[in-house]
Amino acid sequence: MTSRPIRTRFAPSPTGRIHIGNARSALYPFLLARHLGGTFLLRIEDTDQKRSTPEAEKELIEGLRWLGLKYDEGPDIGGPHGPYRQTERRAIYHEYAWKLVVSGHAFPCFCTSQRLEQIRQEQQKNKQNPRYDGVCRNIAPEDARRRVESGERHVIRFKMPKEGSITATDLLRGPITTENASLDDSVLLKSDGLPTYHLAAMVDDHLMQITHIIRGSEWLPSMPLHIHVIRAFGWEEPVFAHLSVFLKPSGKGKLSKRDKDEAMKDGHSTFLGDMKELGYTPEGVLNWIALMGWGVADGDVMTLDQMIQRFNIDNLTPSPAAVNFQKLDHFNATHIRLLTTPDLAARIKPYFLKEGLEADNDTLLKIVPLIRERLVTLDDCIAFAAFFFRENVEPNPADLIAKDLDAASCAQIAKKMREILSSLPSLSHAEAEPPMRAYVESSGYSPAQVFGILRVAVTGQKVSPPLFESMEIIGREKVLERLEAAIDLLEKM
């Protein structure tokens, strides 16, 4: 099976917002294909007409683009094995479902959902496994055919062998043997003419020549069915790898919708759309999710290209992983520091614009080196650097008073600084710092006290990028204006 050209796929159903679970299900097959020089494709599994929406498909595609997981074939770009949207492949599924009926591996079932629901309830009441009771299994093929042709509503079910067992191999877990008796006569083709996942995915993976099926572990229990289907058709079996689920940060229980909303409250989210909004970078997100389920020996900070180089499907891990947002923050901050100055400048610009601040490229380029290692998320740029673009700052008066000093002495210090700074032709870092240091030295105050007053006066905040570098960017005129305003404030106290 590995002699075939490598082809992998991401096959989501467009039923909701794209989240980190989806992202990781796309990432690994992408990495495998790229690492091995194979092909990676996107297939939309929209056979659930009740839940699938075009908006969800759009968000899926946008999410993949944001992450940089480029696919070689897909619904929006086409390819040699299309169409790549399952609702556009109805005829194919119909044909293959009937092939199984003809070969005796499947049968039409005319049971109503009401009856099915009823027997399910009875079975549960009797503590039996809910499953199909097989009444349509033994309808004579001729009769069945006639009823179908007369237009009677029906589904097609897989005719699961009553005896024997089947061994299916998961790459991460090894062979798993299942008794056929514990398997059900699952529906392959629904009465609306569309296939269920069990048929659609297997048919498509075969037709699209997929060599590695990488998917979530919720599919592990149905892998035996899938192997049965594949064998019934006589097809070559792909490699199966089931990724474990993401657990809540506490490690108790899987990540649910509720946890996702909960996370949003403290500035985190597991939805890609939100994460972008919150200032997370594709690099950070990708690195974070890559390592939940992929064990690398060392050097865990990687760009997508580095992941492609190092990826090895054998290093995927089968155990569930609890999400850890602190780690996301770490990877995000790390990747931000790795960006070039122009790149980072371009990425933070929208956040300033959104605040109504006219961030010009020249200033942005000068600011980036000052704030780069202070940003955890891109939107932190507002907290650290908005003052560069504001006309004036409005410091909290109390912040202007240095530790262990009173307003009067702080005012004196501020005036002295104004005297020194205004005597300088420019406030470049190189020109302004030495005389200020000399003043601190002679004044008997500590650098923290003196520079603390200056910082608050000039930036309006207690925490800021390096002071002298910042003043250089703000410019002499504005710095002196702001200092003046601070002196006024201090004198009124």
Added chain:
RNA sequence: GCCCCCAUCGUCUAGCGGCCCAGGACGAAGCCCUCUCAAGGCUUAAACAGGGGUUCGAGUCCCCUUGGGGGCACCA
């Protein structure tokens, strides 16, 4: 209820019988640097779930228990 899967520091993980008194990363603690906050450097605490086997030797193989997770739809 039934079936299946998983199990190394708080978290993500390395380890594929001797290289392990278990390594890395995040987080935590301390120190250094320092105009704030970061970044950076150094250091510390922190794990093989429990019990049986197999073996000269087990974190590594087998079994049981416990814990956790997933699945049992005309949803994917």
